[in-house]
Amino acid sequence: QSVLTQPPSASGTPGQRVTISCSGSSSNIGGNYVFWYQQLPGTAPKLLIYRNNQRPSGVPDRFSGSKSGTSASLAISGLRSEDEADYYCATWDDSLSRPVFGGGTKLTVL
């Protein structure tokens, strides 16, 4: 199982707001930046959020990230069909001395 815990699935209807959680510990999320990736079917992950809540150029402001203590969240507002993808959180783990990922959340747009 993954070091970071994400719900395996999430869903919403077009236009809705959806949040995906990522739970960790003091050795990872608690003391390091969190990153979020979007992976469309058959493609490589794409950086969606960096340093907890920053969006790379080109990422719509419908996507936002937050972090509190040892947990982080990704929020997607104004849900669109093209948002249907797998989403992963990632961070550094001080105890394991390596980057760690969440198990991924499959987002379905109903």
Place this chain on the structure above:
Amino acid sequence: QVQLQESGPGLVRPSETLSLTCTVSGGSISPYYWSWIRQSAGKGLEWIGRIYSSGSTNYNPSLMSRVTLSLDTSKNQFSLKLTSVTAADTAVYYCARDGADSGNYVYWGQGALVIVSS
């Protein structure tokens, strides 16, 4: 625009060595960290290791005994060797460029599926 492309055999026999190369175009190998990350159905995304443009390396402790990373700056390439493979090493292998923070990967290759089977 930086682009990465993995290449190598898609089928490796058990107990043999998996070898992949990542070719970087649109930018220089220096001065960055370059990582290998794999994704299997059973274990999600797993960081394998990284190499800096100077040649220094960091490995995932769980794979360290079997992994070797190297680079060829003249060809703008870096490579992965994973020895004594088993079916558990079957995965899509991605190369990626590290950002300023650990866990931050802006540029990814398209991925190379490697199946371990006799």
